[in-house]
Amino acid sequence: MLGGLVSSALSSVAEQMAQASEAAAATQERSARLVQSSAELRRLLGGPATLLGPISQASTSTSINGVRRQRIILTMPVADAGGRIVGEALAERELGEGPRDQAGPLELTVRLSSGKIVRLDDSSVPPATIDVEWKRVD
Secondary structure (H helix, E strand, O other): OOOHHHHHHHHHHHHHHHHHHHHHHHHHHHHHHHHHHHHHHHHHHHHOOOOOOOOOEEEEEEEEEEEEEEEEEEEEEEEEOOOOOOEEEEEOOOOOEOOOOOOOOEEEEEEEEEOEEEEEEEHHHOOOOOOOOOOOOO
């Protein structure tokens, strides 16, 4: 009986870890697109900026009155076009875990080594591009 209880608890933890990993990857991808499309960062750095892989990552889950929420926090280095680290980005996002819940806005703060702070928001991220080729077959 105790073995089944422990197995169930471990299964639940493994599922939560998998969900956190997926959410972190999606947050990182969206953050990278936001940094790459930022005209302000491009102006400040004299060229395009890119995000490198996370150096710190945290995830918390809460359940209040049956409503589950997950918060993802990532810290990622920011590099200039030459690959030099020029700052760090802190990305925070809250996600719903139900079928009707939507992701909250991505809050991204970039702190450059020059001391400048650039806050970017989700609304300026261009939608993902899908390249489609259409051919007529007779």
